[in-house]
Amino acid sequence: MQELTTPVLLWLLLLMLFAVAFASGTEVAMLSANRYRIRTLAATGDQRARILETLLAKPDEWLGANLIVLTLASAGATTIATILAVRSGNYYALIFPTLIIPILMLVFCELAPKIYAAIRVDAVALMAAPIYRVMVKIARPGVSLANWAAYRMLKIFGVIKKSNRETTQLSPEELRMIVNESGPMVPQRHRNMLLSILDLERTTVNDIMIPRQEISGIDLENDWERILEQLRQTPHTRLPVYEGDIDNMIGLLHMKRVAQELARGALDREKLRDLALQREPYFVPEAASLTVQLANFQRSRRRFAFVVDEYGDILGLVTLEDILEEIVGEFTTDPATISHKDIYRESNEVYIVNASATIRALNRSLAWQLPTDGPKTLNGLLLEKLETIPTAGITVEMGELEMEVLQITDNAIRTVRVRTGNARLLVVKGTTDGISET
Numbered sequence: 001m002q003e004l005t006t007p008v009l010l011w012l013l014l015l016m017l018f019a020v021a022f023a024s025g026t027e028v029a030m031l032s033a034n035r036y037r038i039r040t041l042a043a044t045g046d047q048r049a050r051i052l053e054t055l056l057a058k059p060d061e062w063l064g065a066n067l068i069v070l071t072l073a074s075a076g077a078t079t080i081a082t083i084l085a086v087r088s089g090n091y092y093a094l095i096f097p098t099l100i101i102p103i104l105m106l107v108f109c110e111l112a113p114k115i116y117a118a119i120r121v122d123a124v125a126l127m128a129a130p131i132y133r134v135m136v137k138i139a140r141p142g143v144s145l146a147n148w149a150a151y152r153m154l155k156i157f158g159v160i161k162k163s164n165r166e167t168t169q170l171s172p173e174e175l176r177m178i179v180n181e182s183g184p185m186v187p188q189r190h191r192n193m194l195l196s197i198l199d200l201e202r203t204t205v206n207d208i209m210i211p212r213q214e215i216s217g218i219d220l221e222n223d224w225e226r227i228l229e230q231l232r233q234t235p236h237t238r239l240p241v242y243e244g245d246i247d248n249m250i251g252l253l254h255m256k257r258v259a260q261e262l263a264r265g266a267l268d269r270e271k272l273r274d275l276a277l278q279r280e281p282y283f284v285p286e287a288a289s290l291t292v293q294l295a296n297f298q299r300s301r302r303r304f305a306f307v308v309d310e311y312g313d314i315l316g317l318v319t320l321e322d323i324l325e326e327i328v329g330e331f332t333t334d335p336a337t338i339s340h341k342d343i344y345r346e347s348n349e350v351y352i353v354n355a356s357a358t359i360r361a362l363n364r365s366l367a368w369q370l371p372t373d374g375p376k377t378l379n380g381l382l383l384e385k386l387e388t389i390p391t392a393g394i395t396v397e398m399g400e401l402e403m404e405v406l407q408i409t410d411n412a413i414r415t416v417r418v419r420t421g422n423a424r425l426l427v428v429k430g431t432t433d434g435i436s437e438t
């Protein structure tokens with residue numbers, strides 16, 4: 001057999017080094033490729049993306065082919081370099097295969113290609129996909145044998161089972177990270193909506209409900225003239241009807257039917273009761289997640305539900321609008337105003353707040369950082385911290401917010417003036433009992 005000439009060996013050496021560089025760089029690109037971007041390109045008809053998507057679905061095949069190429073090319077480069085050194089007849093030429101070639105492979109065939117591939121991940125992966133498809137077909141027998149041996153070894157040592165490979169499905173936390181890192185590709189408002197949808201699962205109706213004392217309804221035990229006045233003045237299209245206490249609910253009243261009876265002059269207390277009995281109230285447990293409740297609203301064709309505790313007592317009211325506002329924000333017709341009905345801007349850094357507003361809504365509307373792991377409303381938070389029913393004029397400080405109680409009704413805080421500030425978290429100003437009047 002005729003020996004290969006030195007120029008031929010040099011060209012083979014360069015080819016081996018190029019093969020090592022290709023295998024090293026494309027491995028990084030293939031492992032780091034954005035699967036979802038590739039899937040989107042494949043759906044548009046991009047042929048290279050379709051090939052790449054098929055390869056990524058079976059990583060053991062293309063990784064096996066890559067390792068075979070990398071191993072053979074590395075061994076071939078070292079062998080050819082050794083032959084060239086021996087053929088030169090110079091003792092010091094042995095430095096070439098033992099020192100020079102490893103340095104060349106490390107810098108130009110390992111680090112440089114990997115850095116380039118890490119910078120241009122998808123472009124390199126798409127370029128390499130057709131080549132890998134050919135490599136996989138050629139190396140399939142060897143890859144199958146190598147994979148079988150690897151899985152058998154791992155199974156013997158109890159490290160992995162072939163049927164227990166991890167899936168590529170994303171958890172909610174991983175999805176949340178992808179949305180946060182999407183940058184200018186997704187507008188901020190859209191990112192907020194996507195994150196809000198992900199948060200629905202861990203938010204309950206108890207977190208966003210209208211408190212019991214804020215529910216508007218018709219008490220049939222009230223004076224008839226007062227009931228008529230309430231019916232004429234209400235802004236709502238549906239009202240609960242009860243006797244004495246909202247827990248003794250009779251049914252729901254649709255104002256369209258009431259208007260018809262009022263126009264005919266046929267409305268009386270018994271007729272009002274009959275109209276309410278035609279629509280039964282809808283109750284949900286306080287621990288129901290917003291995801292579940294949204295589906296229940298859609299299935300039952302309801303727009304609001306009464307939230308009950310474990311004893312069946314009514315705690316509040318949750319509406320379809322409340323859940324939608326968790327996703328898209330507060331509905332308002334005036335974009336210049338603060339997007340929440342319970343907040344009024346008194347001046348640049350001073351707000352008048354309805355204390356029945358939920359802490360979640362306040363944090364979202366004003367970018368505050370009030371704690372959400374305890375009471376659900378501002379009234380509940382203040383009462384928990386003060387540990388007493390305060391009088392009007394009491395001022396407390398929470399983080400960077402100074403809160404002044406303006407109005408107390410029925411043993412509950414109704415209105416609070418909030419000023420921004422730089423105080424310590426929960427510092428109550430003044431007297432030794434932790435409460436002071438201003």
